[in-house]
Amino acid sequence: MLINDREILKKQLGGIQKVGDFATWEPFVRSAEQTYIIPAIGWELYNELKSLQAPNTIQETLLDQLRMAIAWFAYLEAFPHLTISIGDAGISVQTPANSQAMGKWQFVAITKEAAAKADRYLEASLSYLEKFESSFPAWKNSSAYTLSRGCLISSATEATRYFPAMQRSRRLFLNLRDYYQLAEDEFVRPILGPLYGELLAKIKAGNPILDQEAEVLQMARKAVVQYGFSQAVPYLNMNVDFRLVSETDGILNEDALSVSRLNAISQKALAEATEKAAELRNYLNANASSTVLSAYYHSGLYVEPVGAYIKRPRNNPKNPYFAL
Known part of the structure; x- marks a missing residue:
C-alpha cells in the first residue's frame, strides 16, 4: 500500500489529535486505494509507486498528493465505524469518560468535509500526473491512461x-x-x-x-x-x-x-x-x-456555407408591388 504505517497516515490527517494502532486503519486504507486510487491511476503506476525505494522529486510530489487523497478517503470510510464498538455483547456507541456521543449535525458536516477533501486531493494528483506524464511511462502505457485520455x-x-x-x-x-x-x-x-x-x-x-x-x-x-x-x-x-x-x-x-x-x-x-x-x-x-x-x-x-451576400431584386416602378 502507498500508506503502510501509522506515521504516514497521521502526517496526512493533520487535524486528528490521535491515530491509534495502524491495524485498525489498514482495512480502510486498503479499501480507499482499491476503490478510488487504483481505478484512477491504474495498476501499472500503482505498483511502480509502491515499489519505489528512492523516489525522485517528481515522484515524491505525486506520492505525497496521492497519500493525502488516500488518507481522507480512508477517513471517510472509517468514520462511521470508528464511532461504534463491536463485540460479543453486540454493537454500541463509544462514550469514554468525560465525553459524549457525537451529534448528528456534526457527523454529517465532518463526513461531507472529508469527502470534499478526498475529492480535491485526488483531482490535484491527477492534474499533476497529466502535467508530468512523460515522467511516468507506466501511466502512459496503462489501461487507466487509455480510459481517461x-x-x-x-x-x-x-x-x-x-x-x-x-x-x-x-x-x-x-x-x-x-x-x-x-x-x-x-x-x-x-x-x-x-x-x-x-x-x-x-x-x-x-x-x-x-x-x-x-x-x-x-x-x-x-x-x-x-x-x-x-x-x-x-x-x-x-x-x-x-x-x-x-x-x-x-x-x-x-x-x-x-x-x-x-x-x-x-x-x-x-x-x-x-x-x-x-x-x-x-x-x-x-x-x-x-x-x-x-x-x-x-x-x-x-x-x-451559403454566402452571406444576397442580391436584392430590382423593383420596376411600373409594377403595382415592390420586393424587399
Missing part, C-alpha cells in the same frame, strides 16, 4: 471547466463518465466523422493541437458535457434497486426531485447541448478545407 472529457476538473456545477467532484464524474462516452458516440462522433478519431489519436499521443482543432475540441467538449448530463440527470438519484433516494441531514429518504424540476434540468441541458452541437457543425463547415481540418472536409459531412 481516450475520451474528450478525461477528469472532473476538465468536466467542471465546461460545466461548473460539477465542482470538481470525482465521485460525480465517475457517475457521469459512461454518459459522457455515450454522448461522444451518439451525439458528437456523427458530427465530426473521421476527425473525431484523428483528434483522439493526437490527444493520446500528446501531439501538438492546431488552433482550429483546439476550437473544435472545446466546442465538442461543451456539447458532450451538456448532452451527457441531460441523459444522466433522470437517473442520478436512482440506486441499484431502482429506488429513487435522497439524503437529508444524513438520513436517506425515498423521494426525488419533482417531475417538473427534473424535466426542467434535463431539458435545459439538452437544449444547451443541441446549441453547442450546432455551433460545432457551423464552425466545421466555415473553417474546414483541404489543408485545415481536412479529415472533416473530405468525409462527406462537409457542407459548403
Whole structure:
C-alpha cells in the first residue's frame, strides 16, 4: 500500500489529535486505494509507486498528493465505524469518560468535509500526473491512461471547466463518465466523422493541437458535457434497486426531485447541448478545407456555407408591388 504505517497516515490527517494502532486503519486504507486510487491511476503506476525505494522529486510530489487523497478517503470510510464498538455483547456507541456521543449535525458536516477533501486531493494528483506524464511511462502505457485520455472529457476538473456545477467532484464524474462516452458516440462522433478519431489519436499521443482543432475540441467538449448530463440527470438519484433516494441531514429518504424540476434540468441541458452541437457543425463547415481540418472536409459531412451576400431584386416602378 502507498500508506503502510501509522506515521504516514497521521502526517496526512493533520487535524486528528490521535491515530491509534495502524491495524485498525489498514482495512480502510486498503479499501480507499482499491476503490478510488487504483481505478484512477491504474495498476501499472500503482505498483511502480509502491515499489519505489528512492523516489525522485517528481515522484515524491505525486506520492505525497496521492497519500493525502488516500488518507481522507480512508477517513471517510472509517468514520462511521470508528464511532461504534463491536463485540460479543453486540454493537454500541463509544462514550469514554468525560465525553459524549457525537451529534448528528456534526457527523454529517465532518463526513461531507472529508469527502470534499478526498475529492480535491485526488483531482490535484491527477492534474499533476497529466502535467508530468512523460515522467511516468507506466501511466502512459496503462489501461487507466487509455480510459481517461481516450475520451474528450478525461477528469472532473476538465468536466467542471465546461460545466461548473460539477465542482470538481470525482465521485460525480465517475457517475457521469459512461454518459459522457455515450454522448461522444451518439451525439458528437456523427458530427465530426473521421476527425473525431484523428483528434483522439493526437490527444493520446500528446501531439501538438492546431488552433482550429483546439476550437473544435472545446466546442465538442461543451456539447458532450451538456448532452451527457441531460441523459444522466433522470437517473442520478436512482440506486441499484431502482429506488429513487435522497439524503437529508444524513438520513436517506425515498423521494426525488419533482417531475417538473427534473424535466426542467434535463431539458435545459439538452437544449444547451443541441446549441453547442450546432455551433460545432457551423464552425466545421466555415473553417474546414483541404489543408485545415481536412479529415472533416473530405468525409462527406462537409457542407459548403451559403454566402452571406444576397442580391436584392430590382423593383420596376411600373409594377403595382415592390420586393424587399
